[in-house]
Amino acid sequence: MQRPAFARWLAQTNDVTQIFLSAGQRPDLINMAGGLPDPAVWPVAELSAFAASAVSDHPTETLGYGPIEGLPALRDALAARFSTPELTLTRANILITTGGMQALDLIGKVLLEEGSLIAAQTPAYLGALDAWRPHAPRYRTMRLEDPDFAPATAFAGAQFAYTVPNFSNPTGRLVGLDSRRAMVAAAETTGTWLVEDDPYGALYYDGAPLPRMLTLSGVGQTGTYAGPVVYLGTLSKELAPGFRIGWIIAAPEMIAALTAAKQGADMCTSGLCQQIALKAFESGLTDRILPDILSLYRSRRDALGDAMASHLAAHLDWQVPVGGMFFWATAKDPALDTDRLLRQALKHGVCITPSSVFDPHGEDRRSIRINFTLNAPERLAEGIRRLANAIEATLAQTD
Amino acid sequence: MQRPAFARWLAQTNDVTQIFLSAGQRPDLINMAGGLPDPAVWPVAELSAFAASAVSDHPTETLGYGPIEGLPALRDALAARFSTPELTLTRANILITTGGMQALDLIGKVLLEEGSLIAAQTPAYLGALDAWRPHAPRYRTMRLEDPDFAPATAFAGAQFAYTVPNFSNPTGRLVGLDSRRAMVAAAETTGTWLVEDDPYGALYYDGAPLPRMLTLSGVGQTGTYAGPVVYLGTLSKELAPGFRIGWIIAAPEMIAALTAAKQGADMCTSGLCQQIALKAFESGLTDRILPDILSLYRSRRDALGDAMASHLAAHLDWQVPVGGMFFWATAKDPALDTDRLLRQALKHGVCITPSSVFDPHGEDRRSIRINFTLNAPERLAEGIRRLANAIEATLAQTD
Incomplete structure (x- = not known):
């Protein structure tokens, strides 16, 4: 017997999330797609002690x-x-x-x-x-x-x-x-x-x-x-x-x-x-850990900005963000379809997020989002070099 | 300016939950309404140690x-x-x-x-x-x-x-x-x-x-x-x-x-x-703590059943459950409206759940749910005595 139909909205999910998820399994890939923090910022010892005392000091509220x-x-x-x-x-x-x-x-x-x-x-x-x-x-x-x-x-x-x-x-x-x-x-x-x-x-x-x-x-x-x-x-x-x-x-x-x-x-x-x-x-x-988080992420923001200036200026426009986790870069050439760029980027060992997933109508294929908080500066620079090659390859296909 | 309307379903929530919530603030009230465990069954020391080691041994997975x-x-x-x-x-x-x-x-x-x-x-x-x-x-x-x-x-x-x-x-x-x-x-x-x-x-x-x-x-x-x-x-x-x-x-x-x-x-x-x-x-x-949980709750099931047999048999019918957390009791007299009984019960210092909230169409006012896991036997017995008085008071109002 056939099962009842799933709700209609399930047919409208895009496949980009699936692409990210399978990409996440590849250890060689430089992931600049997500909005992930660097685990180095987590105060593990304090949080372990908090977790223990939360349970033992407040069992009714915690359990x-x-x-x-x-x-x-x-x-x-x-x-x-x-x-x-x-x-x-x-x-x-x-x-x-x-x-x-x-x-x-x-x-x-x-x-x-x-x-x-x-x-x-x-x-x-x-x-x-x-x-x-x-x-x-x-x-x-x-x-x-x-x-x-x-x-x-x-x-x-x-x-x-x-x-x-x-x-x-x-x-x-x-x-x-x-x-x-x-x-x-x-x-x-x-x-x-x-x-x-x-x-x-x-x-x-x-x-x-x-x-x-x-x-x-x-x-x-x-x-x-x-x-x-x-x-x-x-x-x-x-x-x-x-x-x-x-x-x-x-x-x-x-x-x-x-x-x-x-x-x-x-x-x-x-x-x-x-x-x-x-x-x-x-x-x-x-409040105590925030200055270290800001210092770490600021230096990575600067490292990514420098790498982009060195390798992407011919093809993309962007503004350096004064906070947050992301650069947003837009293709100078309207022929550079960023959904297609994502697929090329994955072949080149780097992952970014294309603009189509951020458009309520799913149409914008002109921009990409690049995260700078997860990776160390040298890895960010290598990711941008790979991305530059992926852009060249995408444009070559387009011509 | 008027705010946009809330979604229609919000108009359909019943007020029984609100009644329970405000009842929960009263320390003199015997709460036999919820499906709450007895905090005595929680292995606090083990869970405190697990919480600490979860963070320190697996920071990436936990944080x-x-x-x-x-x-x-x-x-x-x-x-x-x-x-x-x-x-x-x-x-x-x-x-x-x-x-x-x-x-x-x-x-x-x-x-x-x-x-x-x-x-x-x-x-x-x-x-x-x-x-x-x-x-x-x-x-x-x-x-x-x-x-x-x-x-x-x-x-x-x-x-x-x-x-x-x-x-x-x-x-x-x-x-x-x-x-x-x-x-x-x-x-x-x-x-x-x-x-x-x-x-x-x-x-x-x-x-x-x-x-x-x-x-x-x-x-x-x-x-x-x-x-x-x-x-x-x-x-x-x-x-x-x-x-x-x-x-x-x-x-x-x-x-x-x-x-x-x-x-x-x-x-x-x-x-x-x-x-x-x-x-x-x-x-x-x-697996290790389950026998103690079963033993505790079995004895409370029995205590509640005994108290009900002593005080409620004239007005309610029920079967003794072989597991779970609840008795379900149904009024012999169709005139005993259990939504009204809830209000009388609260006046008498005991809280139970009326059947109307468990009916998808909201119509059943003939039964009540009574929890036996949260309270000790003597408190269960006192709660049932209060409930018996509340039933008499509700029927007296009805006549």
Whole structure:
């Protein structure tokens, strides 16, 4: 007998993820595709001790079912951490999620019906497109750097606007203060929820951090935050991804809806992992290791930029990012199809991510994303040499 | 400005969960509503040591991103644990989930469109109804104990059949061998997926365990399992819920679809928690602590049964369960509305779960679920005395 059909969205997944996964098995390959941290930044001894004491000092919180919203002490710690003189956050503004990805899934669950409209900064994070694909949403693409970008027009009629203002994945672009203010104002006037996805907010290598849109939208409010920004944070980039700890900061009515969705998604996030996160904040561990992370990644950003300048300037254009994990480079020659470049790159022993997977409509084949956090400088340079050869080979095929 | 509307399913959540949550804050209340383990069964010292060595011995697996499907070693261990002479399982049959609840969410994602049909053993697990509510499925209710129950008729046209054969939540009922065989045969002839949700499979207090439907459906197959059963397991009842570790065992095509759904749900399950689960299996810890868990819960099952016989026999009918965590008791008098009983019970300082939340159509107000694993015998007895008074008060109001 034939089995029942799978849901329709499963037919729409692209094969690029499969290509990455099989590429990951090859030890000779230089992987510049993912957004992976260097394991050297993890404070293994401290985390091992935290894990042990979390269980022995707090067995009920670590081993039992916890509240759907997360451990009260961790929610309080995050409320305190993100509050500013202009922004009053309480526990009611905080939901703990199972990694940053779950936040995107829950937002889809509470705001999307089939065909709902999302206004998305484009190119857009692949994981967000993955999370929302089952709802078959419509996308209005937003190019924030376009001088004609008008947030209120872009937001109108959308269930939410989706942005990564700090070092966007994939472009590494920093959204400026004026654009942030304009989007907050547009969210206020249109009523649209404004999702501020901020996994890279701590990874500023040059200059002082810009204020969060969450903070900007709190200005002038009194009492517990009730504004339109839905802020997403994660422990993955500042400490380690393996704990799968993220958080959502939003108006209490949004937190209540997301909590109902989380109840049916995974009931609660691991109490052990939450307790370790709490210890990492309270002990100052996350703040203490950040300078070393920034120093390491800044030097790699510089190494990759130098290698690109030496080998790729003839074929690609890019801007050096001031933070985050990625360069975004665009082909000078429109004939350079970056989906085809990926296949050539794999033959040459290097893996990058083509722009098609970051386009909600799957059409952009002009750019690539290159990660600089995982590999040491000499390996980054070798990867770029291989990539230059792959570009030549792709163009030769095209001619 | 008005905010965009939340998704429609959010209007359909019942308020019973909220009632439980606020009841949980009251220290004087005897909570017999939840399905919680007694913290006394947790091997805290061993788990603290496992947590420490998981991080220090396997930093990459515990602290980094892992494969979406789960750690290969844990998938292999589960394949070995559930293989039998009749059933060949490999890594390709296993997906690690973030607790048992995520398995239900992922099944909904890959098999349900709006209005899809589910054939559900009824009364049904509340968490499954929660997980699938966003898809607005239709339900065909199945009463497996009904002598006229015809599985092939019940399964026809359904995307999947949902069952909890070992000590069903909420009824505590054990589905017999003949019914298991009949459902497996019906799944084969109709093609329908057969979800076997088995969180309580280890908690047999009397008699030998019956074979899983997964095992029954493997008989006569050669090579890697490719049958219709989608088996759900969890570490929550046998070790501790706080790790949020569950697993799905199914045909490779189903595992592949579920993996695509998990990618957009939370990317991967905590590597730390997976590594601890692996150690718990490999060291024999789960097998070693099981006899003490069974002994403790058996004595509480007996204590609750004795108290019920002393105080509730005039008003309720029930069968003593041979495993699991719950008694299910049904009012002799149809005028005893158990939603109203819940409110009276809370006034009397005891919490139970009314049948309405386990009915896909929300109509059954004739029964209650009573948990016996969390409280010591004397507290169980006091809870039942309070419940008897609450029943009298509810009936007095009704008259």
